[in-house]
Amino acid sequence: MMVLRESIIMKIHYGTALGALSLTVVHIMMRLTQDFHESLAYENVIANYESVGYALLLELLLILISVHGFNGLRVILLEMNQGPTYEKAVTFGCLAAMAGLIVYGSRTIFTASGWI
Amino acid sequence: MERETGAKEGLKGWLNPGKIGKFGIERLAWLLMRLTGLGLLAYFIGHIWETSHILDGKAVWDKSLEMTQTTEGHIFLALVIGMCVFHTGNGIRLMIAQMGYGIGKAERPDYPYKPQSINMKGKACIYATLGMAALAMWYGMAVMFS
Numbered sequence: 001m002m003v004l005r006e007s008i009i010m011k012i013h014y015g016t017a018l019g020a021l022s023l024t025v026v027h028i029m030m031r032l033t034q035d036f037h038e039s040l041a042y043e044n045v046i047a048n049y050e051s052v053g054y055a056l057l058l059e060l061l062l063i064l065i066s067v068h069g070f071n072g073l074r075v076i077l078l079e080m081n082q083g084p085t086y087e088k089a090v091t092f093g094c095l096a097a098m099a100g101l102i103v104y105g106s107r108t109i110f111t112a113s114g115w116i
Numbered sequence: 117m118e119r120e121t122g123a124k125e126g127l128k129g130w131l132n133p134g135k136i137g138k139f140g141i142e143r144l145a146w147l148l149m150r151l152t153g154l155g156l157l158a159y160f161i162g163h164i165w166e167t168s169h170i171l172d173g174k175a176v177w178d179k180s181l182e183m184t185q186t187t188e189g190h191i192f193l194a195l196v197i198g199m200c201v202f203h204t205g206n207g208i209r210l211m212i213a214q215m216g217y218g219i220g221k222a223e224r225p226d227y228p229y230k231p232q233s234i235n236m237k238g239k240a241c242i243y244a245t246l247g248m249a250a251l252a253m254w255y256g257m258a259v260m261f262s
Contacts, residue, residue, distance in 0.1 A: 014211050021204055036259050040181055042174040049170070062164070069157040076150055080126050101164060108168040 009071065016068040023061040030054070049112035062105040070098035142234055145242045149206050152199040159196050190260040197256040198249040205245030213238070 004012075030048065031039045038044065048054050074094040078087060110116045129135065130150070136143050169180040183189055213219050213233070218241075220232030 017204075017207055017211075024200075032259065036262075037185075042170070042177045045170055045177070065160055069153075069160055072153045073157060076153070101161060104168065105164045108164070108171060112170050 013068060013071050013075075016064045016071075020061060020064040020068055023057055023064065026057060027061060046112060049109065050114060052113070055109055055113040055115075058109050059106060062109070063102055066098045066101050066105075070094040070101075140234075141239055141242050145206055145245075148202060149210075152203040155199050156196070156203060159199075190257060193260060194253045194257045198253040201252040202245055202249040205248055206242065209238070209241045209245065 049058075071094070074090055077090045077094075125132070130147060136147065166180050166183070169176045184193055218235075218237045220235060223232065
């Protein structure tokens with residue numbers, strides 16, 4: 001059933017981790033290069049979303065963390081129990097949750113950016 | 117050493133403090149890696165939900181921010197920072213170990229059968245990661261409470 005080998009999935013897991021780490025540093029620096037509380041003001045956050053580069057960074061960050069997070073959850077759940085039906089349910093459940101979160105987060109990014 | 121009867125202890129096996137005493141700091145790192153991973157995923161889902169309030173206007177955004185602008189909220193965010201730093205540091209250690217660095221050379225197993233891979237380098241990295249997580253939490257609290 002598995003389309004990807006587990007070794008490839010783990011490479012994706014590590015790649016998304018390193019990618020997410022670099023982008024998270026930029027994301028946090030956006031809050032810390034100015035006053036923390038001011039940086040969270042409505043007008044400031046909207047201005048962040050309207051910047052195309054930053055919106056793209058957020059979208060990429062959303063995808064990387066979702067892939068890494070839900071694959072991590074899949075690995076933990078497969079460590080706890082095994083079996084063909086269980087493994088299929090966990091894999092598809094995690095994929096569905098990942099896709100759902102990416103769609104929900106993208107809706108916020110695209111709408112706040114004024115792209116849709 | 118008592119014999120392990122099976123690998124299906126589930127959460128009970130995870131959280132059994134006797135296992136940490138028996139297997140050392142590496143076991144604690146294994147447990148914290150999973151707990152921080154689950155905690156960060158839960159926080160991430162909450163963060164995506166919270167930031168979606170920006171679409172409902174300034175009043176709703178300000179109200180949703182109030183959740184984390186309290187003392188309890190700051191402490192919660194400091195915990196998230198600590199989880200993030202530990203998960204990152206320990207993750208990098210594991211990646212380096214999987215590439216074969218710092219785990220010693222393979223050799224014939226002799227008494228007292230100490231695994232090459234569980235050595236002082238690994239232990240030092242785990243302690244350093246715990247220290248960095250604590251420092252990051254302290255810095256985060258200093259910023260949030262300023």
